[in-house]
Amino acid sequence: MAQYDIVIIGGAIVGSSVAYHLRKEGFSGTVALVERDPQFTHSATTLSAASIRQQFSIAQNIRLSQFTLGLFRNLKAEFGEDADIGFREGGYLILASEEGLPVLRANHEVQLAEGADIVLEDAAALARRFAWLSPEGIAGGTYGVSGEGWFDAHAYLHLFRRALRTMQVDFITASAAAIERQGDKVTSVTLDTGERLETGIVVNAAGPNAGRVAALAGIELPVEPRKRNVFVFEARERYDDMPLLVDPSGIYVRPEGSVYITGGAESEEGEQAADPADFEPDWGLFENEIWPVLATRIPAFEAIKMTRAWVGHYDYNVLDQNAVIGPHPDVRNFLFANGFSGHGLQQAPAVGRALAELVVHGGWRSIDCSAFGYERIAQGRPFRELNVI
Structure with missing residues (x-):
């Protein structure tokens, strides 16, 4: 039996970010990062479309991504001169029909209030900006x-994992197989290897398996895996803009090197809920x-x-x-970092920093x-x- 001050269940980008920021914030206790798939072959982190945006409808989500954007722009200072994740600042273009335009406008107001560099244009202006775009059925769009x-995504995760090896x-x-509670506290995590880890804090960073992990502690969390397909295709035309x-x-x-990806x-x-073992594309x-x-939207893609x-x-x-995000209101030493619904990759640095500050300083500081x-x-x-998206 081993003893740790903090056990983090899930070692991909969210869990790694939590561990990294704990050390950056000066946490000196023992930390275990539990990950069942250390090559991240089936990880949501590495199988994502790996994008970042500020075009959200809620100010708090915009702030989380803005924190990560700041990290991207200071990667070398944070992780060393060789740090490179191939960030291409190509923007998002979110289109709306006439019916969807009021919501798009309301979202845009929220984005502007948070200082995001987003423009709202009508269909004619967008067609002038992007010559390859068909405005059929479009009333407007917002462009970052x-x-x-x-x-x-692989390079991004590698930076955190490499840094953690010195921390x-x-x-x-392993996988978490059981979580023991004594009243309003979790006290240990038992792994599928049979090893038992006594702990003062458990962080649930288990991605699509977060609901299952919470259930091990007798906690209901409405987070489940949902299958998302990404297709790669070639086209004769290349649109650099x-x-x-x-x-x-x-x-x-969106473009991806010499090809495009879509979904x-x-x-x-x-x-x-998806079968977490189902990684077969829905080809149809x-x-x-x-x-x-x-x-229809890009005629050259016929x-x-x-x-x-x-x-x-x-x-x-x-x-x-x-x-x-944050502690369970009754089981205070069980912390959530879950349910991002496709936004986890871009929000992980902010969430890691926020939870680290909560643990070390007892409250939200730089990110509420x-x-x-x-x-x-x-x-x-x-x-x-x-x-x-």
């Missing part, structure tokens, strides 16, 4: 002039759902060739598609995450994010 884009954090390859475009249908597309065809209506989505939309696909899982918060607290889960009170 700066502060949005995409990057290399006296124990990496443990293409941002990450989100059609009103929810289908997105967003899954319907949330009636959607059920590309031809039946995605390709017709791409050909002639494209899909070459491959992969599947990742969102840690989907069923209540409101928003993160759950109180709006994301578990209390709303217990009350069934949604704090809903409208821009879920």
Whole structure:
């Protein structure tokens, strides 16, 4: 039996960020980072579309991503001169129909109030800005002039994991099999290897498996895996000015080197939790759902060739598609960093910093995450994010 001051369950980007910022904030206790897939072959972190944006409907989400943007712009100072995640500041272009325009405008006002560099333009202006774009069925769109884009998720995670190797954090390859509670405190984590870790704090950073991990402690958390397909295709035309475009249908597309990636065809209506072991692409989505939309929105994409696909899982918060961050109101030493619903990669640095400050200093400091607290889960009170991509 081992003893740790903090056990973090989940060692991908969120868990690694928590561990990293604990040390940066001066936490001197013992820390275990438990990860069942140390190569991250099936990790939501490495299987994501690896993008960052400020185009959210809630100010608190914008602030989380702005923190990460600041990190991206100071990578070398934070992680060393060789730090590079291939960040391409290509922007997001979120399009709206006439019906969706009022919501887009309201979101834009929130973004401007937070200092985001986002412009709102009508269909004609967007067609002038992007010559390859068809404005059919479009009333307007918001475009991130700066502060949005995409990057290399593997390189990003590697920076945190490499830094942790010099910070006296124990990496443990295992899954959590049981969590023991004594009244209003968790006291230990038992691993699937049989090892028992006594601990003063448990951080749930288990991504799509967060609901299962919370249940081990007798806590209900409405977070479950949802399957998301990403398709790669080739096209004759190269558009160097293409941002990450989100059609009103929810289908997105962006450049990725010499090819393009696309997704967003899954319907949330009636959607059920995914089998966490299911990584087989739903191939029919590309031809039946995605390709017709791409050909309408970008006429040159009538002639494209899909070459491959992969599947990742969102840690989907069923209540409101928003993160759950901070302590359980009754079990105070069980901390949540869950339910990002596709935003975890871009929000992980901010969440890691916030939780580290909470542990070390006893409260929120640089980033106030109180709006994301578990209390709303217990009350069934949604704090809903409208821009879920």
